[in-house]
Amino acid sequence: MIVADNPDFRFALLATDGAARRGRVHTGRGPIDTPAFMPVGTAGTVKGLLTDQVRATGSQILLGNAYHLMLRPGAERVAALGGLHAFMNWDGPILTDSGGYQVLSLAGLRRLDDDGVTFRSHIDGAYHRLTPASSVEVQELLDADITMVLDECPPYPCDHDNAERSLDLTLRWAQRSKDAFHGRPGFGLFGIVQGGVHPDLREASARRLVDIGFHGYALGGLAVGEPAAERNAALEVTTPALPADRPRYLMGVGKPLDLVEAVERGIDLFDCVLPTRSGRRGLAYTWDGAVKLTNARFRDDPEPLDPTSDCPASRDYSKAYLHHLFKAGEVLGWTLLTWHNVHFYQQLMGAMRTAIETGRLKDFAADFRNRQVG
């Protein structure tokens, strides 16, 4: 097992509550209390926020994006400037995704073969090639604390045959990624479970990845349009096939209630663009559901989003002011709602960690569900 060579990167399971887990990922750049949410810093910035503001939300780890950063400003350039942490002024852990998902969703003309993918940059049309080894290399140049293997993420829906074919490729690439990874102390490599929404493939994918051996296991190919029930079913067959002493990361999920349902099914780590992207669109997540601040009913509302919050964005600005900022196209509106949303996500994760510790997650989830839809 790779982990035997790397005791500085490990997962401590502190408590369980049903399938839910309260844990801590130890990395060379500090711990991550789980269940944890990773704000997305695609191009070396959590859009609209200073890293001090991100830190103030309680975020312990950020997500960076190998695809975006290799195209601009370039992984070698980031390395020469001291790595992604120095570049973006964030000294905590960073997880980078491999670039596979973005090649499929953003890049122009692309050609997939057994060894990797050739594609044209969505920025300038230049040709690039990404292989399992080169993706790991890019992520090591960025100095990612957690490197993700290159995978193929099939679309939804994807029939069993195609999902199986894709999964075989992904598993071969997982082995090559591991072969390319330099196991420095404190740094981890995560495999990615694929298999669409086919239970047998999900389970097989998990088992074969565990045979290869990684520091953690991600669930990819979800949050791509499938119904929540199918996603939850996929989680339920996958997490039991994963080792208890490794963190489990559900990629790209999701809305607040999605996070709760995934934590109930044994997920430890999340990333999602929703709190940041929705913040730029005037949508605030709250304990009582999502609130569209551009709605005229907030025009004269003197109340802040949460007067009891320790987040300035939630506490110190009225909904009327936030409404005004969005109506006037003022960028401060983006910043304030992004900050509020990331802070809310971290409050939610903290509440779930406490609920698991005290064996009350089921009640918490029921209450949360009622308030979110109410």
Next chain:
Amino acid sequence: MIVADNPDFRFALLATDGAARRGRVHTGRGPIDTPAFMPVGTAGTVKGLLTDQVRATGSQILLGNAYHLMLRPGAERVAALGGLHAFMNWDGPILTDSGGYQVLSLAGLRRLDDDGVTFRSHIDGAYHRLTPASSVEVQELLDADITMVLDECPPYPCDHDNAERSLDLTLRWAQRSKDAFHGRPGFGLFGIVQGGVHPDLREASARRLVDIGFHGYALGGLAVGEPAAERNAALEVTTPALPADRPRYLMGVGKPLDLVEAVERGIDLFDCVLPTRSGRRGLAYTWDGAVKLTNARFRDDPEPLDPTSDCPASRDYSKAYLHHLFKAGEVLGWTLLTWHNVHFYQQLMGAMRTAIETGRLKDFAADFRNRQVG
């Protein structure tokens, strides 16, 4: 004199150096050390910055905009929400301009008459009317600490006859503005000197305004395209005609060197969109001149804009990172450069205050000029 009724709003002249003045404007919401720069918060926000960040630059007073705020969200609405200070989360003094300048520069279809101006909103085309009295009323609804009289700002160039005609109107409006102003303790009303670049009109304007009597005197109608030499000449004939015990405010000026040259000619207060607007365009002001961060030569520059600064934006991010943010269209670039620029402007004002106190402004200005053009 209006000031006799309002001892809580006053100007203390602390030191002089040639024509330059080191002073302090006392307002009901705190003091303003002069020479002072007021960041522009047009629509209830200094674009891209939290008020905490603005405060951290050393800014003691902000400028708000009656025209923008009366159109959106509406002065009555701001008043109902507790005034502009509560609305935008800024507890220091605010100066609002009267709206006259924006009616001329932004509004559609407008008709000027002896009593005011009728115009169509640039936002939704609705008709509005602004008179000297209604402008004062709007600014009082906003709860401005310093209210500006409604004036007519002639374009540049403007011949003597037209400048004189415009000036007569402005002076009649100044009296009406004063008649409409409620002299609450701690709140001030400023008159505006016009007269184009015609020395006799500038001087006459100043004298006639002083006869009416205001808490402070602004110089309007400059920074509208005239050469710096003509602007400086206008300052030189105007400031001697203004009382020593009232603050002098040069509206809309300017670049760092413009500020130095105006301080040398006895100006105390400034506002300008340049540090904020240029920040959004990738231009940083520094002791060694303006720096265009989008330039390719900064792509690999690991140095921050100012490693010795106490402003995080100037100190904690490399030029390469700032370059990247602008190339990637990331809004954090706006925030960081705006923050840096406002902080630099405040450093410059602080340095001038110290230079005046120690009788060294002439040397300071010479050094500054050399470095700016070098």
